[in-house]
Amino acid sequence: MPTTDDLITTPITPALLRGALDLERTEQGLLPHRLPARARAQNTDGQLAMAESQPSGVRLALRTRATVLELDTLPTKRVYVGAPPRPDGVYELLVDGRPAGRGSVAGGNTLTIDMTTGTAGVEPGPVGTLRFADLPEGGKDIEIWLPHNETTELVALRTDAPVEPSPDPGRRIWLHHGSSISHGSDAASPTTTWPALAASLGGVELVNLGLAGSALLDPFTARAMRETPADLISVKIGINVVNADAMRLRAFGPAVHGFLDTIREGHPTAPLLVVSPILCPVHEDTPGPLAPDFTGLAEGRVRFVATGDPAERASGKLTLNVIRDELARIVEQRAADDPNLHHLDGRELYGEADAAELPLPDNVHPDAATHRRMGERFAKLAFTDRGAFTG
Incomplete structure (x- = not known):
């Protein structure tokens, strides 16, 4: 040897x-x-x-x-x-x-x-x-x-x-941006994060811009995506905007438009899929900010709690349900002039029935089994049948 x-x-x-x-x-x-x-x-x-x-x-x-x-x-x-x-x-x-x-x-x-x-x-x-x-x-x-x-x-x-x-495999390049869930938090390994699994099943080359705690519609992230070669693009928006309590509804809509506009400057016709948040019960109707619950820290358990007041939705505070409605509205509006823009409700990747079977261990992040389920579902929804990334 x-x-x-x-x-x-x-x-x-x-x-x-x-x-x-x-x-x-x-x-x-x-x-x-x-x-x-x-x-x-x-x-x-x-x-x-x-x-x-x-x-x-x-x-x-x-x-x-x-x-x-x-x-x-x-x-x-x-x-x-x-x-x-x-x-x-x-x-x-x-x-x-x-x-x-x-x-x-x-x-x-x-x-x-x-x-x-x-x-x-x-x-x-x-x-x-x-x-x-x-x-x-x-x-x-x-x-x-x-x-x-x-x-x-x-x-x-x-x-x-x-x-x-290695020689160029000739596969399409999939550029994806999202939060810690897309980054792979609590996945078992790098090839079993949900985007890596979906890319493998879809036969594409992954560029993963899942950024834990940092999917906040930053203009510099949009410019990075604009300038990165890609055949297929997806953006998973929402959970970090809510749990960071980063903006109100008035600012959120224009920020989404600006983010998508910037991406489109570099990729005017590439299939672009906007994915809303997966189910996260603590934030469905309760605004942020999110805070850690340290009571189980010594045993290696950290859970998260939403600290906002649901009544504050009336003043423009964001929840996941508010964001899902706004993203669906924005995509519908833009799709009239952008036939390659698509929308996916994140609850099709992980919804109420999944939460009953595979609850989020820390109230926010999916475990290894849930990453696998989400990867398989995304591959089916996006890469097969009439999904956004077929063809």
Whole structure:
């Protein structure tokens, strides 16, 4: 069995990566970003900065005859004060499109977050190594999906045979934007977030701009989508606008129009699907802001509660039902001049019957089984029959 010293080191370049919009050179290596530098420069929010650096949907894609592969990375692990340790991020290996292994990387930086005070600090840590051995003989296409919920700097790639970028598969590119639910919060692994599952079933290449806590109709996100090559586009809007208590109804409608207008500047005829929120009982008729309930933190349980007053809907505060009605109205209005604009009620992905069977563990985020259900349903609704992404 070859040792590390016997292996060939290949520089990690943009040609070896899919799903990232930018690569930042760091002291250790390369940090994939899911927002470009211009957008990052206009952001001042730590939550968004963390979310866009977590490589949901980002994967190495290479062609090789190698039977041994090592990847050095510098992960950033999250630790929440008062809570048990979080599991390490999961890397997934696909060989010729089929699952062939999983692993994690020990060590790395530690980001300690105190949710009671809203403070955070980073302690530097060492680079770790992911190793896959006994890979099939002969030429093959390999993908390594990076952890969807763990910031990951790429340091070195080593193999026992030369590598080159995987050839373009010729599949349509699906660009999707949404909240932590689209980012993959509480999914079991990077290939089993609901967008990754839907992309696999739909036979498309995913670019996932699911940004935990940060689907807030930011103009710089719309510009990033405008400038990203895509054949199919979807935007899942609503839950973060409500749980951040970010705007009122008066501002929401124009913000949605502006977001869609910007996307259309770069993609005037691409199928564009607007998806309203999945069912979230705490926010169906109760406005935000959302707040954590810390009573179960020591046991590793965090639940969320809506702190708004339902009576405030009369003054323009937003709830999920208000947002669903407004999105349906906006899409109907715009579709008169935009036949490639479509609407999907998010409750078709996860609704009342699903909540009775698979309740949201923390009142907001779906678990692994629900991610699978949502991915399968989205693929059926969007990629088959008369769905927005057929053809």
